[in-house]
Amino acid sequence: MNSKEKIVILGGGQSAVYAAKEIRNYDNKVEITIISEENVLAYERPPLSKEYITNKKKLDDFIFFNSEFYSKNNINYLKNTKIINIDFQNKILFSQNNNQFLYDKLLVATGSLNRKIDPNIKNNYNKFLSLRNNEDSDNIKNKLKESKKVLIIGGGFIGLEIASSANELDKEVYVVEMNDQLMGRSIPKKISNLCKKIHEENGNKIYLNTTIKKINFYNNSYEIKLSNEEIIFVDLVILGIGSIANTELFKNKDIKIDNGIITNEYCETSQKDVYAAGDVSNFFHPFYNKYIRLESYQHAQNHGICAAKNILGIKEAYNSIPWMWSDQLNINIQLTGLCDDFDEILQRGENIEEGVIDFFIKDKEIKGACGIGVKGKIGRDIKLASKILEKKLKINVSNILDKNFNLSKMLKKV
Amino acid sequence: MNNENLNWHFVQDSDGIEDEDIIRFDLDDKTFCIYKLQDGFYATDGICTHEAVHLEDGLVMDDEIECPMHQGIFNIKSGKALSPPACDDLKTYPVKVEDNKIYIQIS
Known part of the structure; x- marks a missing residue:
């Protein structure tokens, strides 16, 4: 690349910072700017639902790279910066505080957003907690301190990991899942049933094939009517109902989106000089010969690294075999x-x-x-x-x- | 065994141990892993520096040990953490084989 060229990385997660690191590994001249909405440097997400909530780890323990790393590698890291518009034609990003950022190559690594679907949930959304970033995890941690009974809506990875942490903190835990198994989007039924058994043996109450029929809020406690007519009282409700690719910025823009930003095996989007990596991308996987969108630690990192190489013109297809983990109890x-x-x-x-x-x-x-x-x-x-x-x-x-x-x-x- | 140095501890006989095998060795309240690589035996702390899980169940690939829980990778010979989520290095320990017996030096 031309040494004066500007690479902008949108997003402050694992894909973003590993892409920046990889670009710098190959090219010490090109300008690199990471633009993140968050007010802290990129950190690992997995501890947020586990060791961070149970006070075994502090945020500093799982920051990917410290500020010296970014300054030493001449990576411009902008925190607290929300991009609200993009002009692909002129290659400009516009921030909420009226700044403009020019790019020659753009990597979109905006991750995913929590899903808000169920109308019962939508109407009460502000009263509930959910987990996406460290501030959400702080809220859950603080609220758990003053709660005895916790309802988790959604039996996916995040919901069950929070259920495990709450159990560890001696809370009475209820998990409501609308499908006939836990973690149904990715985990086969037999394995998921073994996991359910472990939760139940540890005292967590799991409801499958169950939805929320009605929610009443009284004096800091919730009366929850389930679809099986059972009524439970809890003092904290946490949502873990999945996530969607964070493509908000690209609404009505000239870039192909279908369950995430469509990218080919080289992390290229349908828009020239725009790449995408991590949760936000629905990418073509040559090994499986189909499009896949993944939300996992390993993928976020490897995809960011692969995008970095392709941005620099080092043609490399992304062929990483998916792998993910969850720790519960x-x-x-x-x-x-x-x-x-x-x-x-x-x-x-x-x-x-x-x-x-x-x-x-x-x-x-x-x-x-x-x-x-x-x-x-x-x-x-x-x-x-x-x-x-x-x-x-x-x-x-x-x-x-x-x-x-x-x-x-x-x-x-x- | 050379009794001049009491820091050497007998682990087990070396017969029948294949390349890439891992032997767990516990001493008092400490636990270690001894690895058979192509060019000999090596030892590190037994517990992954990222999370409390024993590396005896991990996978040895060339000179590297991969943690069985989150795939953090360490170089067995240097203890260096090579791949996240592992970021702190493993401590390494000298190992010797005398008369088909494996010893680890723990000071």
């Missing part, structure tokens, strides 16, 4: 690949203590694997599954089923 859930297209499911491991992993097999190849186990017990096999599926190796059923068979041997045969 004393268990760890992991998923690799995709678990939605298979001929058969092979179960490895019999119980939570040693770990249970379902392998999703099609044409004798692993397409995805998802497991649950006591912390540390599934990660090794999940990683090996990821490597085996990436290489498209044909599997031997008995090897997968035999917990004593070391899966790394499958890789060594090649």
Whole structure:
């Protein structure tokens, strides 16, 4: 790139800062500006629903890079800056406080926004808490201190992680999920049911196939009527009903959006010199030959790094095999690949203590694997599954089923 | 064993240990991992610096150990944290093999 060229990165999350770091690794001349709405430097999101709420970690413990890193690498980091309009033709971003930013190449890494769908929820939205950033997590943490009974609407990852943290803080926890399983968007039913059992064994009350029928608010406490006619009283309601790509800025703009900003395998959008990475992007995955939108730690980082290379003209297709985790109570859930297209499911491991992993097999190849186990017990096999599926190796059923068979041997045969 | 240095602790026999195997070793209230790599044995602290999980269940790839919980990666020989979410290095310890017996030096 021309050394005077300006790269602007919109968003202050993991994709954004890893993209900036990667650009600087290759090019020490180009101008890099990160524009973030948040008032703190980019930090890891996973602790917000867990260790931050339970006071085991402070924000400083999980900042990605400190301010010295940005100054040393000559990365201009603008906090508290909301962009409200964009002119693709002239390559200008307009901020709420009337500043303009010119770019030659733009990376959109605006992440996702919390979903607000249910009308019962919409009308009461301001009374409820939800989790997206560190300030939300502060609010939840403070409110939990003065609460005994907590209702979490939505049985996805965030809802269940907050349910775990609240349980750890000795709260009475209710989780209401409208679907017939927890974490239904990504986790297979059998694994999700094992997770439900652990929550219930720890005292959390889980309602499946249940919605909120009515909410009354009295003197700092809520009377909640569920669709099964049961009434529960709680003093805190937290929403965890999923998220959508944060594409607000691009409404009615000339850029293709469909469940996120559409990008090709090189992180390029339909608009010239505009790239997108992380949660906000619905990207083409050459390995799976389809478009995918992911919300995960590993993806946010790798996609940002890949976008950085392509911005600099180092053509690299994004082919990273999806992987994600969730920590709840004393268990760890992991998923690799995709678990939605298979001929058969092979179960490895019999119980939570040693770990249970379902392998999703099609044409004798692993397409995805998802497991649950006591912390540390599934990660090794999940990683090996990821490597085996990436290489498209044909599997031997008995090897997968035999917990004593070391899966790394499958890789060594090649 | 050379009794002149009492900081060497017997771990186990080295027979039958394959490359990329991990041996857990506990001493008092501390826990360690001993790794068999192609060029010998190496040792680090047993617990991942990111979150309290034992690395004995992790995956060894070349000279690296990957944490089984969040895929943080460390170099086994230097202890250096290579990939987030791990950011603090692991402490490393000398290991020797004498007469097919593995020893770790913990001072």
